Amino acid sequence: MNNEGVDQSKRQFLTTALTVVGAVGTGYLAVPFLAQMQPSAKTMAAGAPVEVDISKMEPGQLIRVAWRGKPVWILNRTPQVLDTLITLDDELRDPLSLESIQPDSSKNPARSIKPEVFVAVGLCTHLGCSPTFRPEIAPNDLGDKWKGGFFCPCHGSWFDLAGRVYRGVPAPTNLEIPPYRYITDTQLIIGEAPEEESV
Secondary structure, three states, rough: OOOOOHHHHHHHHHHHHHHHHHHHHHHHHHHHHHHHHOOHHHHHHOOOOOEOOOOOOOOOOOOEEEOEEEEEEEEEEOHHHHHHHHHOOHHHHOOOOOOOOOHHHHOOOOOOOOOOEEEEEEOOOOOOOOOOEOOOOOOOOOOOOOOEEEEEOOOOOOOOOOOOEEEEOOOOOOOOOOOEEEEEEEEEEEEEOOOHOOH
16 A cells, blocks of 8 residues: 555544544543442432431420431430330340340440430331331220330331330341430431440
């Protein structure tokens, strides 16, 4: 092949220009493809810690918040409820919560950082139904042994007001306690462990 009379600088310019255009075009195609593989803002927010103000909670009141797509309960327990908890050990499958999911800060009889404030994931440990809050004592439908707690209507599991499961029901373990910590006396963050546990 005879290359006489061919402008080599023009050929070099066209080759370089086509290479640059091809690289830019590949970049334009790759960016959206790679971006769609990232989790959405909604997905990232769903796993984010949740800040909760409990300053206006009344004694005995239960509030619900969402964290990681799960219901989380926050219960302001009365002194009477705390007194009742210690009387139930013989009725419970795991009264000391040795087989349950909970942060170290909640490994105590009240299963909480502060005894009066109970925080738990509101899903039954049997098949994931959401139990109902039943604070009344000995209602007709639950009988004399009921001292207040959470009743799962799906399969009849009972949990006390510390989320501990009763014996002889389908749920295998106590309710899960999520990681949480206090920012102030009346503000807590669900999804972050206390600083002494996160070290």
